[in-house]
Amino acid sequence: xxxxxxxxxxxxxxxxxxxxxxxxxxxxxxxxxxxxxxxxxxxxxxxxxxxxxxxxxxxxxxxxxxxxxxxxxxxxxxxxxxxxxxxxxxxxxxxxxxxxxxxxxxxxxxxxxxxxxxxxxxxxxxxxxxxxxxxxxxxxxxxxxxxxxxxxxxxxxxxxxxxxxxxxxxxxxxxxxxxxxxxxxxxxxxxxxxxxxxxxxxxxxxxxxxxxxxxxxxxxxxxxxxxxxxxxxxxxxxxxxxxxxxxxxxxxxxxxxxxxxxxxxxxxxxxxxxxxxxxxxxxxxxxxxxxx
Numbered sequence: 686x687x688x689x690x691x692x693x694x695x696x697x698x699x700x701x702x703x704x705x706x707x708x709x710x711x712x713x714x715x716x717x718x719x720x721x722x723x724x725x726x727x728x729x730x731x732x733x734x735x736x737x738x739x740x741x742x743x744x745x746x747x748x749x750x751x752x753x754x755x756x757x758x759x760x761x762x763x764x765x766x767x768x769x770x771x772x773x774x775x776x777x778x779x780x781x782x783x784x785x786x787x788x789x790x791x792x793x794x795x796x797x798x799x800x801x802x803x804x805x806x807x808x809x810x811x812x813x814x815x816x817x818x819x820x821x822x823x824x825x826x827x828x829x830x831x832x833x834x835x836x837x838x839x840x841x842x843x844x845x846x847x848x849x850x851x852x853x854x855x856x857x858x859x860x861x862x863x864x865x866x867x868x869x870x871x872x873x874x875x876x877x878x879x880x881x882x883x884x885x886x887x888x889x890x891x892x893x894x895x896x897x898x899x900x901x902x903x904x905x906x907x908x909x910x911x912x913x914x915x916x917x918x919x920x921x922x923x924x925x926x927x928x929x930x931x932x933x934x935x936x937x938x939x940x941x942x943x944x945x946x947x948x949x950x951x952x953x954x955x956x957x958x959x960x961x962x963x964x965x966x967x968x969x970x971x972x973x974x975x976x977x
Contacts, residue, residue, distance in 0.1 A: 711739065712738050713738050714738040715739040715740075716741075717735070717741065717798070717890070718741045718743070718796040719735050719742040719796060720743055720745065720800070721745065721799075721800045722745050722780070722799060722801045722802075723801055724754075724802055725752070725754060725875065726765075726872045726876065726879070727874075727875040727876075727905075728801070728882075729769030730769060730879025730882075730883075731828065731879045731886070732769075732773060732800055733769050733770075733771060733773070733879075734879065734880075734883040735798075735883060736771065736772035737771075737772060740798075741774070742772065742773040742774070743774045743776060743796075744770065744773045744775050744776070745778045746775060746776070746778075747777065747778075748778075751777075754766040780811055781811060786811070786812060790821050793821050794821060796825070797890065798826045798827075798886055798889075798890075799818070799825060799826070799828065800830070801827070801829055801830070802830040802831065804843055805831050805835045805836070805841060806841060815827060815902055819900060822900065823898075824893060824898050826886060826889045826903065827900070827901075827903065828885065828903045829902060829903060829905065830878055830907075831844055831904075831905075831907070832907050833906055833908050834904055834906040834909065835902075844906070844907050846868075846873065846874035847868050850868045850869065850873065850911060851866065851868065852908060853908055853911045853915065854915060854918070854919070855868075855874075855911055855914065856868045857928075857931075858929075860931060861931070862930065862931045873911065875907060877911055878905055878907045881905055881910045886903065
């Protein structure tokens with residue numbers, strides 16, 4: 686991907702490919718409006734990333750309660766809330782009350798995207814299912830984040846990151862070969878889902894722009910998002926009929942994960958550095974893409 690400055694290109698008599706952004710330039714998603722009804726981490730990450738790139742994200746919280754992340758404190762400070770609520774505007778709305786649903790019907794047509802992370806079926810029980818929302822706003826893109834997906838035998842179960850990290854097989858692939866499975870000491874499943882959700886929203890916006898303005902529902906599950914990180918391991922298991930042991934995945938002296946509270950070993954540090962590098966490269970590529 687090559688990007689060059691318009692002025693430099695003109696001075697050299699070459700065609701300009703793109704204009705490099707300046708501090709005064711509008712952000713790539715300026716003008717996009719997002720109504721965030723989600724709670725906790727996964728929806729918070731998706732909304733945060735859209736807001737970081739210039740979208741006007743309005744977060745709806747339950748009156749007198751707010752997002753549970755407000756209660757996650759360290760040394761008396763709600764750092765989780767401060768990070769995931771950044772660049773967002775905040776309002777309260779009681780969706781369980783008729784007045785709240787009436788206000789939502791007036792708000793929704795003003796937004797391009799809505800985000801929700803209730804247990805599947807909750808919106809429908811409140812009289813706010815997709816058919817209702819689509820009737821209010823046919824071009825709406827509705828992002829639905831849940832633990833196990835919107836349908837299927839496990840869809841009605843609450844889905845927490847720790848459960849997903851165990852059920853996906855991720856926890857079983859980490860830890861000492863002769864020790865118990867371990868889970869990350871941070872919400873990896875939620876964060877991964879938030880990244881997938883942000884990408885899916887961008888695909889849906891592109892599809893709407895190119896194909897007549899119709900909206901759609903995006904179904905992102907924590908389970909499928911984290912399961913995808915296992916790469917070819919599930920294919921190996923299906924094809925060969927066996928599960929890879931931790932000793933095969935990483936030598937004992939180079940373990941790539943450690944339980945919360947255990948000192949970090951060399952392999953842990955290296956693994957996290959690799960993850961940080963991947964995220965930095967992904968962020969750079971996205972910024973360069975939008976600069977074109």
